[in-house]
Amino acid sequence: MTDRPVRIAILGFMLESNRWAPVATASEFDEHVSLSGAAIAEELAREHPTLPAEWTGFKAEMDGLRPWEFVPIRVSAGGASGLCEQAYLDAFCAEVTERLAAALPLDGVYIAEHGAGVATEDDDLDGTVFRTVREAVGPDTPVVASLDLHALVGPEMVRQTDALCAYLTNPHVDQAERGAEAARILSDLIDGATTAKAFVRVPILPPQVRLLTAYGPYADAVALGQEICAADPSLLNVSVCGNFSFADVAKNGITVTVTSRGDQQAADAAARRIAAGLWDDRRRFDPELTSLDEAVALMTAVHEDPLRPALLFADVADNPGGGGRGNTTYILKAFLEADVAGVALAPFYDASLAREAHRLGVGANFEATLNAEEPDALSHALTVPARVVALSDGRIVGRLGSMKGRTVAHGSTAWLKLDERIDLVVISIRNQALDPMQLEHLGIDLTTLRGLIVKSRGHFRAGFDWLFPDERILEVDVPGLITPVLTRVDFRRVERPIYPLDPEFEWSPPETVAVP
DSSP: OOSSOEEEEEEEEEEEEOTTSOOBOHHHHHHSEEEETHHHHHHHTSSSOSSOHHHHHHHHHHHHHSOEEEEEEEEEEEEEESOBOHHHHHHHHHHHHHHHHHHOSOSEEEEEOOOBOOBSSOTTHHHHHHHHHHHHHOTTSOEEEEEOTTOOOOHHHHHTSSEEEEOOOSSOOOHHHHHHHHHHHHHHHHTTOOOEEEEEEEOBOOOGGGOOSSSSHHHHHHHHHHHHHHHOTTEEEEEEEOOOGGGOSTTOSEEEEEEESSOHHHHHHHHHHHHHHHHHTGGGGSOOOEEHHHHHHHHHHHHHOTTSOOEEEEOGGGOGGGTOOSOOOHHHHHHHHTTOOSEEEEEEEOHHHHHHHHHHOTTOEEEEEETTTOOOTTSOOEEEEEEEEEEEOOEEEBOSGGGBTOEEEOOSEEEEEETTTEEEEEESSOOOOOOTHHHHTTTOOGGGOSEEEEOOSSTHHHHHTTTSOGGGEEEEEOOOTTOSOGGGSOOOSSOSSOBTTSOSOOOOOOSOOEEO
16 A cells, blocks of 8 residues: 555536436536535535535545545536436546546546436446546546446446446445445455456336335345355455436346456356346345325225325336426326325425515415426326425435435425325425425424325335335325336337236346456
């Protein structure tokens, strides 16, 4: 280990691209995180930064490992949206190239990437970012990247880095740990360690609701990977990425990436074993959803019987965390028509409605039209009597799950009481349901609710599991931009055959899985 402080550049591009959602322009990133150079260091120094937790985990670990110099380059984080506008990606890569060139010489680079980005003219956005970094720093500078477990990993991403480490938890609560893992790996590489990598893409297109890590087929694959990694000291990391199906690219499919301490044979064997197990379990990925009629019946029963426990209804097809608009009204309209009460829906994305509530002020009664300015065909307008109960600027520090300790902006926010029966939390910056603070900061007491509707696929579980255990969570089958029933989606670019679009075909892991 060198005694001098090592210079490590940090950057990242975070976007999960849904091909059916509106294009993500610069404003999408500006609303979330878009920082360069010294501004990154200033943000990271805050008690509750807006930066993804990987950054804080990496820095804290590296601080304890060795003397080092933090060289902040560029970060863009847009959450989940549509395809990235090509001009924005091009400008990002140009800035990264310029800043890395100015920062040379460097001892290493850490990339905190989501991994499921697609641009309007580039289906391998993350591969392009990784190649940009590699070309800027050269072949001998160690480069390590962390990834969301929904990443669309492709050969270029593996080839241009020395190691990849993906999240192990879904809901995602281990971002800081993965940043710390990346720091340890990068430190070893700086000191001369080398890696060998194996990569397999399994032709399974899984619905996002079947990628939980507490139980199910994906949980079993992740657990197997960690078991294999722990049993073989030559293995450095095993990452099983569930993919993001709605990107609709050739990279779609569950991927297995194994990084070893130079032992190619061990990496290859582990990758093939995990891939074969995933294929054998492919039918376990089929979703099990609750119909809207059944959801209404269950909520009606809870409404009529105070001894029944409260229920949570997940609108998984309209998950903003997967590019959904976060404002379809199918469940809300059905509950209003069923005359149930004691229900909250949070959050609901409608900037114009939030502005109107702020203009009218607390206590105002008015006819609220939801989705009055929303162009998406699935986000139907709905007019209902409303009262403004509370208002906020929507800047929240999370207390549980994926939002814990982070500052997240929701824009102008309003608590509306619809028809004096259903609570609606309206936000101006699209976000999924992640944390109780999204309701509690307005004064809503979750323990008094009889029902809660969330716009989220699964991350809500880490924020609301203290109140709603699995047996009281229902994933409702209604239309949306991210429906779990993938056979309803008009995929055009995924490689075929792929399960479940092609239910009957044979597959086995390829003989060659090494990545140079």
